[in-house]
Amino acid sequence: MKSIEELKAIKAKMADKVAVRSSTGDTRIVVGMATCGIAAGARPVLNAFVEGVTAAGLVDTVTVTQTGCIGICQYEPVVEVYEKDKEKVTYVKMTADRAKEVIEKHIKGGEVVTEYTIGAAKI
Numbered sequence: 001m002k003s004i005e006e007l008k009a010i011k012a013k014m015a016d017k018v019a020v021r022s023s024t025g026d027t028r029i030v031v032g033m034a035t036c037g038i039a040a041g042a043r044p045v046l047n048a049f050v051e052g053v054t055a056a057g058l059v060d061t062v063t064v065t066q067t068g069c070i071g072i073c074q075y076e077p078v079v080e081v082y083e084k085d086k087e088k089v090t091y092v093k094m095t096a097d098r099a100k101e102v103i104e105k106h107i108k109g110g111e112v113v114t115e116y117t118i119g120a121a122k123i
Contacts, residue, residue, distance in 0.1 A: 026084040027062045027107060029053070031094075032076060034069035040076035041095065048099035049079070056108060075121060081106065090118040 031037070031046040049064045070078045075092035079099070082088050089112050091102060098116055105111050114120055 027058075028082040029062060029064045029107070030080045030082065031064070031066050032068070032070040032078040032080075033066040036069065036073040037076045037078065042077035044096045045077045045079065045094045045099050048096035049103065052100055052103040053107070056103060058107065062107060072118070075118060091116045092118050092121050 029049050031042055031049060033042050033046065046064070046066055053059065053062045053064055070080070070090075072078060072092070077092075077094040079091040079094050079102070080088055081091070081102070089106070091098070091113070094102075094116065098113075102113050102116065105113050
């Protein structure tokens with residue numbers, strides 16, 4: 001960065017992503033971003049959720065956030081979906097493509113993508 005204008009341009013470019021992460025909707029998508037999650041590829045997963053929620057126009061109803069260790073490192077990247085008056089859904093071994101599918105089927109369509117959940121994982 002060489003000027004305050006460059007900093008303002010970066011801020012404007014990132015404004016929609018920050019808004020998604022801090023909305024107060026009834027649905028929360030939480031991506032595990034501890035060292036184990038990042039090493040397993042959680043950053044592209046987080047970005048896919050942020051971009052997907054924004055593109056779908058769900059910024060007012062869906063919050064995308066990150067957290068530290070969820071405690072099941074062997075299943076990283078891990079994503080937890082919290083919806084008002086429903087049980088938490090834990091998705092494991094997530095990828096950016098799977099995140100897009102979860103947005104379409106679960107977040108928009110209301111249907112849990114069971115093959116990506118911890119219950120479907122071979123433990």
